[in-house]
Amino acid sequence: MGLLILASLIIIFFTTFVQQAEYKIPIQYTKLAQGAPTNSYLPLKINPAGVIPVIFASSITTIPSTILPFFQHGRDIPWMTTLQEWLSYTNPTGMAVYAVLIVLFSFFYTFVQVNPEKTAENLQKNASYIPSVRPGRETEEYLSSLLKKLATIGSIFLAFVALSPIVAQQQFDLSSSVALGGTSLLIVISTGIEGMKQLEGYLLKRKYVGFMNVTE
Template identity: 35%
Template sequence: KTYGGASTYIPMKVNQAGVIPIIFASSLLYLPVLASTIIHSTWLTNFVNNNLSNQNHISWWYVGSYFTLIIFFTYFYTAITFNPADVADNMKKYGGFIPGIRPGKPTSDYLSHILTRITLPGAMFLGAIAVLPFIAQGAWKVQSFPF
């Protein structure tokens, strides 16, 4: 809608979820480590040390799982926090519309489609930023970074 000669827009973020998916993914990958310290099972401890522990070496299984979980939790958290039906109802109530899209359910479907499309680049970037230290650590063969 145009107000005073200026057009308005719907503020949809590329990374709607923020840093929450990184926290969720880290927590989920830490659960087997916690279980291995509580249970004291030899096979579980060996599995955790070889695949999930990032203390001694970099496991590509860990990095891939971390990246995948971040993408999953980005979509999951975005679906929880952003409700396109509410935005479409508010737009309809206040007289706003998207040109070429009917108010109501078509607007909600359009917003959901757009949000799904812009979430993927944000999720990929968030995952890349999160695994970059592990990749750099493996590439330069350093134990840890000083920061």
């Protein structure tokens, strides 16, 4: 039990760290950009897709077990029952499908969150550029390549966190609710981080407004 608690704490710490980690791309400005900051960067999350891929993947894999009762009406439907068994998290096939869906959705949603073409265009409009990378098409290709690498890291991370509780539940004969712990953990931590950021922004705004009132 102690080992299980320790493993849970490590996963929580690891998840929190990765969800907040960023890859900072240095940005420089041309002489035409008036009032540009001397030190600037473009932050990209290590896991750009966030928790959405896990939610989508788990939703798809649980569709058969959700709709099966509505079609059975007291009779067996062999092909649907077989599909449900294949997609079950207790089945290696189901775990593999779950992992593949997480990877696919991670790549898809990464490029939904960050559009390389738009980002490259905005950098060029603001008279800024990435050192050693030409503005325009080359910047877009650079960002696309970087996002693919980040999506790979993010998808492996998400698959690990989502599947670890499932494997632990099978290996140590734990409660079936533990199998869903990875998804729940990701959602709770992501929500908590966003909540803290919003609270920090609100407090900073109040502090700024208070400062302006004092100076007036």
